[in-house]
Amino acid sequence: MATTRLIVNGKARELNVDPATPLLWALREQLGLTGTKFGCGMALCGACTVHVDGNAIRSCVTPVAAVAGKHITTIEGLSSDRSHPVQRAWLQVQVPQCGYCQPGQMMSAAVLLAANANPSDADIDDAMAGNLCRCGTYARIRKAIHLAAELARSAK
């Protein structure tokens, strides 16, 4: 065990875990942030996507030691009041079916929109290809990302 310091959703946190522990389990089991989901455990499905210093990463294969001192954002920290354009668009389009993969989908969508304010269908397909949805909500995800982009632009 060792102490690892992180900044999670804007708050400084200390974790007493084995440094090799995947970030996913530290978030879920040590910090109680269960919005981030376990899917495949091998970075193949995207359900565990969180942000590290603004970049999307797969928390199931990221050791806690690799993100020491960094800023982590989980789905709980995307906004404090569901006001993030991605959250608003997801609600408006009613994207989820079972919902299990959706936190990861939304975290990837947020990174895409931070880099590209007006993504094309092809840009969305490229950015979201690593987030799998067994319910097949891809068409609604794409529609919601276009809407989120529009909401973000109109808010400026």
Place this chain on the structure above:
Amino acid sequence: MISPYERRFLICGWASLFALLAGSAPLSPRISARAQENTANKKDKSLQAFRAVASVLTSPRCLNCHIPGDAPLHGDDGKPHKELNIKRGPDGRGTPAMRCTNCHQSENAATPHAPPGAPNWQLPPPSMRMAWQGLSTGDLCRTLKDPAKNGNMTLAQLYQHLDEHPLVLWAWNPGPGRSVPPLSHEQFMSKVKEWMDTGAACAE
């Protein structure tokens, strides 16, 4: 009458003049043939060394990312990394929200079939693809030497890159379920040195 001393001096003088003239004349056919043979031997040695170098460079660990297209390959059978629509992107590090380092950490994941890792996992950028896939041994050799295609490296810099770069060294520590190149890194560098020391020759 000339004295014995003067006779010796004259003989030495004529001998020196003869030697001087012989030195300024074209090489004798025997000497020229030996020089040509040495050059040919050196070139053969260089070509042979590069064949060993190429056996490493064309292993899946190198070839999967030194590709002409936009989708990297993976596995020992060089499957396109298209199941997740992975692309090279504008800087060789992927597209927004699908960066290589989303999944590839600075170390290998311990689980088989999980992503391998090394610091700064990436493809060569689109402006300098360093593509080797499908090249003959001679073309691979010329590509490797050409600064316009090798990342603006001199041979000395290329040697250093192959000797020290973390992504190169990863090929010999690829994590579970992946083959390593046919030579050890030490043997590989010895062949690289031999190739460079013998003129870095490339097959026609």
